[in-house]
Each structure stands twice: as C-alpha cells, then as structure tokens.
Amino acid sequence: MNAEPIKKVSIVVSKGSLEGVYPGLIMANGARMEGIEASLFFTFFGLHAVVKKKMDKLRVATVGNPAMCVPDAMGFALPTIxxxxxxxxxxxxxxxxxxxxxxxxxxVGEFIEMISDAGCKMYACKATVDMFKLSSDDFCPQMDKVLTVGEFYELSAGSQIIFT
Amino acid sequence: MSENSIIGIAVDLDESGYLTNHDQWTPVIAEALAGEEGVAPLTDEHWKVLKFIAEDYKERETVPGMRRMNKVGGIPTKDLYRLFPDGPIKKAARIAGYPKPASCV
Structure with a gap:
C-alpha cells in the first residue's frame, strides 16, 4: 500500500450529457482538493461544458440509457420509448x-468556475472546435486554450490520463 | 508526525492525524498543526476560515464543502487555495480540529 501517490491527472471529457460531464468535473475538482495537479481536456460533445450558451443547459440522456430508472435510481427501469x-x-x-x-x-457553469479557481487548467480539443466552427467568443472565460491532441499529450507529461 | 501528542500535549488522533475529540483542540494546537501542514504562521485570514468551519460544524455536524465555504462563509475558492495550498479543506479541517472531510465535492 505504499505505492507512489498520484501527482498529476489529465481528464478528458468527451460526452455532452449532464451525466457525461459531471464525473470528469468531480474528479478534476477532487484532484485539486487533494493537492493533485489537474487539467481538463474537453472534446466532441464534452466541449459543451465550456461553451457559454450550452454549459448550463446540459441534459440527462433518457434514451439509450438502460440504467435509467424512475422515480429514482433504485426504481423501475424506464422503457426507452x-x-x-x-x-x-x-x-x-x-x-x-x-x-x-x-x-x-x-x-456546470459555477462548477467550471470553482475548478478553474482551484488551479485546474481547461483545454478545448482543436479538431472539435474546428468541426463545430467555434470561436473564442463562444467559450466561457475559464477555458484556457485550444489544443491539438499532440499538445495535450505534451502537457500531460507525467500525468495519469483519465478518459470519461 | 506525532502519534498521540502534538507539541507534547496528549491528544487523540485518527490514522490520518485528525483530532478525534474536539474538546482537546486549542489555538496552540492549531498553530502546531498548521506547522505540520506547512501553512504556519496562522494569519487573520486563516482564522476566518477556521472559525467558519467551527461555526458550521456546530450547526451541521459536518465539515463544509467548497461551495458552502464560498456561499455561506463568503470565502472565495482562490483564497482557500492560497491560504491552504494543496488540499484546502482537508488542511483547514485538520487545523481547526475537525474530522477529515467526508464529501466528494
């Protein structure tokens, strides 16, 4: 149990549903709270978490989610239809x-601000930014930089990479 | 790190070094714990955080999370990280003589 403690994490957020975005944010925040260096890399629909107009409008996916139950997590399975x-x-x-x-x-918006204030860097994936035709005005002020995947790996030197 | 005493004062600590009996906490112990956590000497700004944790703990019997520190305590996230680097709430809770935070956020 005396393994080397984790010093740095790079967390990739690739999904744009509410339940797709939160785990990465909670893990990034939790890392900073433990004194672990952290960065977030938003790609594909995960990018919505740092797009001003989208970040507070993310939704839970009720279709294609066989774990979805009503009225709560331990209730009855919700039929896809x-x-x-x-x-x-x-x-x-x-x-x-x-x-x-x-x-x-x-x-999400407030959480992004809290995590950024905690010293976590936030990056957007260049391929997605180009594909979605986004400009810097579309992003919340906490988004630090648009990165290519190569730059992301460079900045992640010594990191544990976590894909969500 | 000491097992059952801080600067020669006998106290009950859990395995992470948190006081298990808050009645044993004193400002002198807080200063010693701050030394162990690398944030000594404690300033008025530190004390503002420690006092808020104490007040909130009395009310809710749990160490406040970051959002509660911001919204209810009026202490911004950036200040907490500046005052208690590398683990703000963990460190502040330990220095304030309360249990290790048990929340994920």
Whole structure:
C-alpha cells in the first residue's frame, strides 16, 4: 500500500450529457482538493461544458440509457420509448439537478468556475472546435486554450490520463 | 508526525492525524498543526476560515464543502487555495480540529 501517490491527472471529457460531464468535473475538482495537479481536456460533445450558451443547459440522456430508472435510481427501469417522450429528458435533468443541489454540487457553469479557481487548467480539443466552427467568443472565460491532441499529450507529461 | 501528542500535549488522533475529540483542540494546537501542514504562521485570514468551519460544524455536524465555504462563509475558492495550498479543506479541517472531510465535492 505504499505505492507512489498520484501527482498529476489529465481528464478528458468527451460526452455532452449532464451525466457525461459531471464525473470528469468531480474528479478534476477532487484532484485539486487533494493537492493533485489537474487539467481538463474537453472534446466532441464534452466541449459543451465550456461553451457559454450550452454549459448550463446540459441534459440527462433518457434514451439509450438502460440504467435509467424512475422515480429514482433504485426504481423501475424506464422503457426507452417512454424516455423518448418530449419533456422526459428535461424532467430527468431537473430531478438530478435537485438531488445534486442537496449535495452542494454546483451547476456546470459555477462548477467550471470553482475548478478553474482551484488551479485546474481547461483545454478545448482543436479538431472539435474546428468541426463545430467555434470561436473564442463562444467559450466561457475559464477555458484556457485550444489544443491539438499532440499538445495535450505534451502537457500531460507525467500525468495519469483519465478518459470519461 | 506525532502519534498521540502534538507539541507534547496528549491528544487523540485518527490514522490520518485528525483530532478525534474536539474538546482537546486549542489555538496552540492549531498553530502546531498548521506547522505540520506547512501553512504556519496562522494569519487573520486563516482564522476566518477556521472559525467558519467551527461555526458550521456546530450547526451541521459536518465539515463544509467548497461551495458552502464560498456561499455561506463568503470565502472565495482562490483564497482557500492560497491560504491552504494543496488540499484546502482537508488542511483547514485538520487545523481547526475537525474530522477529515467526508464529501466528494
């Protein structure tokens, strides 16, 4: 049990659903709280977490999520066709946000600010930025830099890379 | 690190070095723990954080998380990291004589 402690993590956020974004943010914040150097790399739809217009509008995926249950995580499985009914995703999102608020987990925009203030660097994937045709105005001020994947690996020297 | 005493004062500590009996905590012990955590000497700014943890702990019986420190305690994230580098709430809770934080956020 005397293994070398983790000193640095690079966390990749690749999904743009609410449940796709939070784990990476919680892990990045948790790393900083432990004194571990941390950076976040947002790619594909995960990039929405640092896009001003999108960051506070992320939703829980109720379709294609066989673990989705109602009325809570230990309830009945939600049939995919029911998950597809308009408003289901918004409903599940508001339920999850309420539960997170109780645990003092901030909304995405506020969480990004807290994690950035904690000293975690935030990067956007260049391929995605080009594909989505985004400019620097689209990003929240906490987003530090657009990086190529090569630059990401360079900056991650000595890091544990965590893909979410 | 000492097992059962801090600067020669007998105290009960858990395996991570946190006081298990808050009644044994004194400002002198806080200063000694701050030394161990590399944040000594404690300034007024540090004390503001320690006092907020104490008040909040009395009310809720749990060490406040970062968001509560910000919103209720009025202490910004950046200040906490500046005052208690590399593990702000863990360090502040230990110095304040409270248990190791048990929350993920």
């Amino acid at each position: 029911v998950g597809a009914i308009p408003g289901m995703s918004a409903f599940a999102t508001s339920m999850m946000k309420k539960e997170m608020e109780k645990l003092d987990i901030p909304p």
